[in-house]
Amino acid sequence: MSNVKQISVFLENKPNQLTGVMKLIKKSGINVRALSIADTKDFGILRMITNDTDKTCDVLREAAYPVKVTEIIAISIPDAPGQLSRVLDTLGEQDVNLEYLYAFTGTSDKAVSFVLRVDDADKASAVLTDAGIIQLTENDIADL
Amino acid sequence: MERYWNKDIECMPREEMKKLQDERLAAQVKHVYENVKYYRGKMDEMGVKPEDIRSTEDLHKLPFLSKADLRETYPYGMLAKPLSDCVRIHSTSGTTGKRVVAFYTQNDVDMWSECCARAITAAGGTNEDVVHVAYGYGLFTGGMGLHDGSHKVGCLTLPMSSGNTDRQIQFMRDLHSTILCCTPSYAAYIGETIRDMGLTPDDLDLKAGIFGAEPWTEEMRRSIEQSLGIKAFDIYGLTESSGPGVAFECCEQNGMHINEDNFIPEIIDPDTGEVLPEGEVGELVFTSITKEAFPLLRYRTRDLCVLSRKKCSCGRTLIKMAKPMGRSDDMLIIRGVNVFPSQIETVLIEQGYSPNYLIEVDRVNNTDTLDINVEMNPDQLSDKIKDMQDQEHKLAEAMKLMLGINPKVHLVSPKSITRSEGKAVRVIDKRRLIDFPKK
Numbered sequence: 001m002s003n004v005k006q007i008s009v010f011l012e013n014k015p016n017q018l019t020g021v022m023k024l025i026k027k028s029g030i031n032v033r034a035l036s037i038a039d040t041k042d043f044g045i046l047r048m049i050t051n052d053t054d055k056t057c058d059v060l061r062e063a064a065y066p067v068k069v070t071e072i073i074a075i076s077i078p079d080a081p082g083q084l085s086r087v088l089d090t091l092g093e094q095d096v097n098l099e100y101l102y103a104f105t106g107t108s109d110k111a112v113s114f115v116l117r118v119d120d121a122d123k124a125s126a127v128l129t130d131a132g133i134i135q136l137t138e139n140d141i142a143d144l
Numbered sequence: 145m146e147r148y149w150n151k152d153i154e155c156m157p158r159e160e161m162k163k164l165q166d167e168r169l170a171a172q173v174k175h176v177y178e179n180v181k182y183y184r185g186k187m188d189e190m191g192v193k194p195e196d197i198r199s200t201e202d203l204h205k206l207p208f209l210s211k212a213d214l215r216e217t218y219p220y221g222m223l224a225k226p227l228s229d230c231v232r233i234h235s236t237s238g239t240t241g242k243r244v245v246a247f248y249t250q251n252d253v254d255m256w257s258e259c260c261a262r263a264i265t266a267a268g269g270t271n272e273d274v275v276h277v278a279y280g281y282g283l284f285t286g287g288m289g290l291h292d293g294s295h296k297v298g299c300l301t302l303p304m305s306s307g308n309t310d311r312q313i314q315f316m317r318d319l320h321s322t323i324l325c326c327t328p329s330y331a332a333y334i335g336e337t338i339r340d341m342g343l344t345p346d347d348l349d350l351k352a353g354i355f356g357a358e359p360w361t362e363e364m365r366r367s368i369e370q371s372l373g374i375k376a377f378d379i380y381g382l383t384e385s386s387g388p389g390v391a392f393e394c395c396e397q398n399g400m401h402i403n404e405d406n407f408i409p410e411i412i413d414p415d416t417g418e419v420l421p422e423g424e425v426g427e428l429v430f431t432s433i434t435k436e437a438f439p440l441l442r443y444r445t446r447d448l449c450v451l452s453r454k455k456c457s458c459g460r461t462l463i464k465m466a467k468p469m470g471r472s473d474d475m476l477i478i479r480g481v482n483v484f485p486s487q488i489e490t491v492l493i494e495q496g497y498s499p500n501y502l503i504e505v506d507r508v509n510n511t512d513t514l515d516i517n518v519e520m521n522p523d524q525l526s527d528k529i530k531d532m533q534d535q536e537h538k539l540a541e542a543m544k545l546m547l548g549i550n551p552k553v554h555l556v557s558p559k560s561i562t563r564s565e566g567k568a569v570r571v572i573d574k575r576r577l578i579d580f581p582k583k
């Protein structure tokens with residue numbers, strides 16, 4: 001199973017909310033590997049992958065942040081035209097719904113890494129494996 | 145077996161009670177007419193003499209009193225006894241305008257503690273109990289009222305006052321408190337804190353709670369009962385008429401028995417002042433028939449509720465008042481629709497949210513806006529923005545069904561809305577700022 005754990009944090013749309021979380025994480029010696037924020041007028045959802053999911057959750061919950069862990073798929077594809085759409089097409093053809101995606105700094109400058117949030121992670125994982133697309137494991141990401 | 149503090153009064157046959165009320169009312173009207181110049185003026189203006197009031201049927205002939213009268217006569221204008229006969233002063237919180245101060249003779253204090261003793265007994269209290277009073281002590285009547293009542297019953301009384309929640313819980317555990325008395329919003333907060341500390345109701349010895357001084361809903365009652373492992377009883381009162389204990393709940397938990405030997409209730413149409421028949425919703429009016437120092441006749445409470453003389457399974461014959469639906473003062477008129485904060489609380493608890501919320505009413509381009517800040521439920525956090533927005537929409541829909549107008553719901557962080565240790569502030573009405581005449 002190559003699914004990777006992503007941590008989501010509820011942030012109010014107020015100044016210094018993100019800074020607060022990042023300070024806490026830094027102080028705890030946790031490394032953030034991937035990060036994105038989606039927001040609305042009222043609030044934001046910070047999503048991230050760290051080198052220690054359990055510790056990150058503990059630290060944030062201790063500080064009363066609402067936290068949730070979900071499984072996502074992380075892939076590494078060549079940094080070339082048409083590569084991302086190939087992935088999306090592959091998933092689409094097999095009826096896997098993509099909720100959102102974001103890029104993060106990967107293993108080499110010839111490749112780009114993406115977090116994919118799909119409705120059916122197990123199925124997506126199998127589909128991508130069949131299509132020869134490289135998926136990153138938690139260890140791969142922790143070692144970045 | 146139902147226990148009573150004063151069975152003779154609490155279970156007195158109606159005809160006997162009526163006779164007692166008639167006698168006390170006539171004497172009280174005479175006492176007020178002779179000693180309170182302000183009220184005498186009102187009676188004279190209406191051409192009513194003390195002799196005209198012989199029984200409760202004549203009550204409607206008397207003029208009303210309102211909070212405005214009490215402000216106008218502040219501080220001594222309603223006093224019916226020399227100050228040398230008075231032993232205590234209490235005061236309303238007075239968030240707007242002048243405070244109202246009320247005076248008590250020793251008999252008044254005794255009557256009040258008798259009322260609270262009845263409430264504590266109805267909640268199952270005996271001299272075996274440890275009564276934890278977390279109402280504010282001081283000018284506010286909550287603390288002292290339940291304190292004196294608890295003494296009267298012979299309970300071991302813990303005069304905690306409000307605040308310092310960690311210490312409240314520590315004392316509750318170390319000293320085995322069995323009955324908690326505080327505002328419902330503080331009880332909810334204590335319940336929440338207990339859960340956050342990783343404790344359960346089994347870690348406490350509480351069996352009952354007596355909660356009042358602010359409106360609360362049935363849903364909030366169930367939620368407090370669960371979080372503290374208790375049976376929660378409502379209590380009603382106001383500083384103007386003594387304090388908590390004017391009415392109290394029995395084991396039926398369905399309306400509060402009014403201490404009719406001291407207070408005669410009426411329900412009136414708040415617009416016309418006309419007395420409404422039993423069972424109709426209107427403004428609650430009280431006449432104090434035993435108070436000596438500060439005896440208010442036909443005092444308009446602004447509380448909207450219903451009275452019922454249906455036989456109660458507890459055996460008490462005292463008339464019951466339903467939980468007030470809200471103060472007519474608390475009622476917001478938004479886009480012409482009457483909105484009570486308690487309705488919003490009901491929806492929140494039904495939908496699994498914390499009953500801590502903040503309502504902001506404003507006027508934009510001559511249209512009223514209603515914004516409700518709600519603490520998000522951490523168990524419902526999703527990494528998908530759409531899910532979170534759906535939660536806001538779903539809540540707004542439920543609010544619309546309840547209120548009849550469309551609010552905007554905003555999810556905010558858990559515990560970010562200030563918890564109240566006394567009366568909760570739930571509403572910010574920015575329209576008032578606009579409506580004030582500018583100098």
Ligand SMILES: [Zn+2]
Nearest residue numbers: 394456458460
């Ligand atoms: Zn009853």
